[in-house]
Amino acid sequence: MGLRFRPVDTSFYDLFTESANHLVKGADLLAEMLSEGADPVDVGQRMRDAEHAADETTHAIVKRVNSTFVTPFDREDIYSLASGLDDVMDMMDEVVDMILIYEVKELPAGLSNQVEVLQRCAELTSAAMPNLRSMQSLDEYWIEINRLENAGDKNHRRILAHLFSGELKTIEVLKLKDIVESLEDAIDAFEKVANIVEQIAVKES
Amino acid sequence: MGLRFRPVDTSFYDLFTESANHLVKGADLLAEMLSEGADPVDVGQRMRDAEHAADETTHAIVKRVNSTFVTPFDREDIYSLASGLDDVMDMMDEVVDMILIYEVKELPAGLSNQVEVLQRCAELTSAAMPNLRSMQSLDEYWIEINRLENAGDKNHRRILAHLFSGELKTIEVLKLKDIVESLEDAIDAFEKVANIVEQIAVKES
Amino acid sequence: MGLRFRPVDTSFYDLFTESANHLVKGADLLAEMLSEGADPVDVGQRMRDAEHAADETTHAIVKRVNSTFVTPFDREDIYSLASGLDDVMDMMDEVVDMILIYEVKELPAGLSNQVEVLQRCAELTSAAMPNLRSMQSLDEYWIEINRLENAGDKNHRRILAHLFSGELKTIEVLKLKDIVESLEDAIDAFEKVANIVEQIAVKES
Numbered sequence: 059m060g061l062r063f064r065p066v067d068t069s070f071y072d073l074f075t076e077s078a079n080h081l082v083k084g085a086d087l088l089a090e091m092l093s094e095g096a097d098p099v100d101v102g103q104r105m106r107d108a109e110h111a112a113d114e115t116t117h118a119i120v121k122r123v124n125s126t127f128v129t130p131f132d133r134e135d136i137y138s139l140a141s142g143l144d145d146v147m148d149m150m151d152e153v154v155d156m157i158l159i160y161e162v163k164e165l166p167a168g169l170s171n172q173v174e175v176l177q178r179c180a181e182l183t184s185a186a187m188p189n190l191r192s193m194q195s196l197d198e199y200w201i202e203i204n205r206l207e208n209a210g211d212k213n214h215r216r217i218l219a220h221l222f223s224g225e226l227k228t229i230e231v232l233k234l235k236d237i238v239e240s241l242e243d244a245i246d247a248f249e250k251v252a253n254i255v256e257q258i259a260v261k262e263s
Numbered sequence: 264m265g266l267r268f269r270p271v272d273t274s275f276y277d278l279f280t281e282s283a284n285h286l287v288k289g290a291d292l293l294a295e296m297l298s299e300g301a302d303p304v305d306v307g308q309r310m311r312d313a314e315h316a317a318d319e320t321t322h323a324i325v326k327r328v329n330s331t332f333v334t335p336f337d338r339e340d341i342y343s344l345a346s347g348l349d350d351v352m353d354m355m356d357e358v359v360d361m362i363l364i365y366e367v368k369e370l371p372a373g374l375s376n377q378v379e380v381l382q383r384c385a386e387l388t389s390a391a392m393p394n395l396r397s398m399q400s401l402d403e404y405w406i407e408i409n410r411l412e413n414a415g416d417k418n419h420r421r422i423l424a425h426l427f428s429g430e431l432k433t434i435e436v437l438k439l440k441d442i443v444e445s446l447e448d449a450i451d452a453f454e455k456v457a458n459i460v461e462q463i464a465v466k467e468s
Numbered sequence: 469m470g471l472r473f474r475p476v477d478t479s480f481y482d483l484f485t486e487s488a489n490h491l492v493k494g495a496d497l498l499a500e501m502l503s504e505g506a507d508p509v510d511v512g513q514r515m516r517d518a519e520h521a522a523d524e525t526t527h528a529i530v531k532r533v534n535s536t537f538v539t540p541f542d543r544e545d546i547y548s549l550a551s552g553l554d555d556v557m558d559m560m561d562e563v564v565d566m567i568l569i570y571e572v573k574e575l576p577a578g579l580s581n582q583v584e585v586l587q588r589c590a591e592l593t594s595a596a597m598p599n600l601r602s603m604q605s606l607d608e609y610w611i612e613i614n615r616l617e618n619a620g621d622k623n624h625r626r627i628l629a630h631l632f633s634g635e636l637k638t639i640e641v642l643k644l645k646d647i648v649e650s651l652e653d654a655i656d657a658f659e660k661v662a663n664i665v666e667q668i669a670v671k672e673s
Contacts, residue, residue, distance in 0.1 A: 159424040219569040
């Protein structure tokens with residue numbers, strides 16, 4: 059009789075992919091929120107639903123970590139990655155909520171560029187999650203997210219310089235600055251996810 | 264002759280509990296600062312004392328990590344938890360200091376709700392620390408802190424929306440926004456502590 | 469024949485020192501930016517060059533981690549330290565960029581104190597990196613950075629209180645606050661580096 063290995067639970071890869079797919083959905087809702095003729099209240103409701111769905115996936119991952127004997131990589135890394143993905147969703151939800159409750163009328167030029175960066179980050183993250191299984195192509199994902207984050211950073215400062223140019227009422231500047239910074243935080247949160255993935259890849263390689 | 268085990272140093276649990284108790288004290292001082300008829304300078308002095316006492320506990324933990332051979336869980340986790348607890352104290356101290364040096368006259372409605380969240384977080388954290396020994400009931404603690412942080416987050420955005428409503432002078436809005444954000448940071452710092460505890464529990468289970 | 473050990477790759481210490489030296493350069497450029505009669509555009513260009521050079525050192529470290537069999541300490545710690553050092557550079561570069569694009573005319577008193585803190589942190593970090601080899605004197609470095617960060621923190625709040633005193637136009641306050649906060653973030657990032665070093669020392673001791 060041959061040696062029998064306890065099979066590693068591979069459903070983690072599916073759950074991480076599911077988690078990243080919620081982010082694709084969230085980024086798309088953010089883009090819809092900014093689009094001409096959108097119904098902000100309706101988009102806000104759907105964003106809240108998407109955020110709840112993302113929470114459930116996160117809880118499913120945490121529960122599985124606690125009940126699985128052999129995990130495909132370190133328990134604490136699984137936990138970090140799940141939290142990191144969840145953080146992005148929370149931040150995108152926050153942006154939508156801010157636009158609603160601050161009663162912002164006009165959003166500054168350049169904002170849609172940032173949302174495009176978020177959409178691109180979400181797609182890349184979603185495509186990278188299944189590669190955790192083979193640990194292939196994760197370098198390219200990490201490099202590309204870092205490049206996007208740098209571009210977002212430069213764009214972010216340009217938007218702020220525009221807000222500070224003196225055309226707007228100062229209280230409006232304050233509101234918009236808050237929203238713009240939350241978008242930037244969401245992009246940074248994608249970079250943090252990529253850094254966690256890179257650290258897992260470094261460890262397991 | 265039986266096997267002899269080197270006993271694990273259990274005083275870490277006491278030190279973590281001591282550290283969390285400083286946070287209970289700090290949150291109570293913050294509540295006092297906001298209460299009718301408080302003497303801000305006197306509260307500020309007592310907060311500074313509490314912060315120094317917390318520093319000493321943190322140093323005691325770090326020193327013990329460096330001099331103990333068998334620690335109850337990973338040295339770097341002990342270190343993270345000690346730093347995380349210390350960060351909360353620094354942030355609560357910062358809020359008190361800001362109220363003093365910005366010479367704020369009137370604090371916005373909703374602030375005392377945030378301080379109540381902090382008090383509740385401090386109590387839960389203090390009650391959870393002794394459970395590190397048995398690793399029991401830590402899930403409930405983590406879930407409850409996360410729930411409180413979410414509630415605090417929603418409350419936070421409502422306070423900001425109120426600040427942005429146009430009733431106040433913009434420079435006052437700036438001051439208050441800074442204070443409100445530091446409160447939010449303190450709540451987030453409690454969540455970070457809970458996340459560290461959860462990660463320790465996941466690892467050790 | 470005696471036992472042969474695979475020699476540990478010691479070039480990591482040199483690369484970390486190189487990385488920290490870029491920070492000394494960056495902090496000096498920041499000081500130059502603030503000095504009387506500086507050419508902001510020229511300083512900005514040299515800062516960008518310094519930032520690119522720092523990026524290259526970071527990439528060299530990450531590449532070496534991936535291709536080295538026996539590392540002097542845990543791969544993920546090497547990675548964290550490299551990222552931490554790189555973050556400081558990004559933040560100093562950001563400050564210079566903000567001063568340029570926000571078209572700030574006058575910088576508030578107290579700013580040069582913060583830049584001096586940054587210069588001191590950079591020198592201490594640069595001096596500490598070679599000590600990773602022997603793991604000696606790292607405690608003093610960590611304690612001193614923490615002391616500097618506390619001093620910077622207090623100074624930071626005094627600068628803000630000055631900005632909020634009502635002498636300046638509110639939109640100018642907003643610009644300056646952003647710059648002052650990025651300086652503070654850079655100081656915090658030095659503390660994060662010191663914390664990573666301390667965690668490595670705790671682990672390896």
